[in-house]
Amino acid sequence: MTFELSHFNAALLFALCASTVFGITQRNTPRDMLRYGAYCFALFAGGVVLASWVMWGIKH
Amino acid sequence: MANPQNATLQRSAKAAPQSSSMATIAPLAGWFFPGLGHFIQRRYIRGLLLMLSVFIMFFAGLGMQGKVYQFNTGDLLDILGFVGDLGSGLLYFLARAMDWGIGNIHRAVADYGTKYIVVAGLLNIIAAIDAHHIAIGKKS
Numbered sequence: 001m002t003f004e005l006s007h008f009n010a011a012l013l014f015a016l017c018a019s020t021v022f023g024i025t026q027r028n029t030p031r032d033m034l035r036y037g038a039y040c041f042a043l044f045a046g047g048v049v050l051a052s053w054v055m056w057g058i059k060h
Numbered sequence: 061m062a063n064p065q066n067a068t069l070q071r072s073a074k075a076a077p078q079s080s081s082m083a084t085i086a087p088l089a090g091w092f093f094p095g096l097g098h099f100i101q102r103r104y105i106r107g108l109l110l111m112l113s114v115f116i117m118f119f120a121g122l123g124m125q126g127k128v129y130q131f132n133t134g135d136l137l138d139i140l141g142f143v144g145d146l147g148s149g150l151l152y153f154l155a156r157a158m159d160w161g162i163g164n165i166h167r168a169v170a171d172y173g174t175k176y177i178v179v180a181g182l183l184n185i186i187a188a189i190d191a192h193h194i195a196i197g198k199k200s
Contacts (some may be wrong), residue, residue, distance in 0.1 A: 003123025003173075010172050013120060014179070017113040021183040025190040028199055041065050 008048070015044030083195040090188035092149040097191025110187045117180035118151045121161075126173020128152070128161025139175070147181025 005013065022035025066145020080102070095111030098104075122128075128182040155161050161177065164170040180198050193199040 002125060003120055005120070005124065005169060005172075007169070007172070010120075010124070010169065010176075013116070014172075014176065018179065018183060019116045020109055020113045021186060024109060025186050 012045060013046045015041050015048070019044060066162070076098065083192060086191040086195040087188040091147070094149065094151070094184045094187065097130065097188055101194050103194065111182075114148065114184045114187070115151070116182050117176050117183065118148055118155075119179060120175040121176030122155065124173030124176065125167055125170040126161060126175070126177045128155045128164030128177060130156070141178055144178035144181045147183075147185040148177070149184065152181065153171070181190040186196040 017042035019037045022040045023033045023035075027033045027036045070182060086101060088098040090101055091134075093110075093111075095107035097105030105110065127141075129138060129145045131142055132138050135170035148155075155177075163174065
């Protein structure tokens with residue numbers, strides 16, 4: 001059983017699962033859960049893109 | 061027409077603290093099987109989403125040929141990895157029983173898989189604590 005994922009897709013899957021759990025556990029109402037989950041996902045995904053550009057900048 | 065007083069009573073009953081046994085059973089059930097702590101408190105959608113998140117992370121980690129840590133007293137990071145993995149409850153014992161998660165040092169993505177498995181356990185612990193908070197009435 002092997003699962004082929006690119007590094008970026010692996011990071012997005014990680015962000016999706018982690019932000020789902022964070023959203024549900026850290027807020028009280030469904031609306032707040034959804035908003036906080038989306039916020040966490042955006043931070044995770046944005047952090048990946050930002051870190052990628054930083055590494056690109058260091059290399060060049 | 062809905063009676064506003066009844067609606068208020070229903071809301072307060074839902075947020076009210078449940079029995080003290082539930083405060084113990086819910087986190088243990090949630091740890092043993094991801095999402096079960098929410099299911100037994102009738103938070104079905106939350107339980108399902110938590111279960112899916114932990115299952116997907118755990119099995120994606122295994123699929124990426126990540127490593128499942130065994131009990132050890134060696135390197136500190138290995139000990140912490142074991143503690144994190146153990147958070148997945150039944151999934152961890154299943155993986156150990158089936159001899160899954162041997163790891164593959166030749167694949168870069170396998171290291172991601174190892175982290176996926178550890179984080180699945182840590183997220184499950186957060187979910188179990190959330191089930192406890194619902195049981196004691198700290199959260200609705």
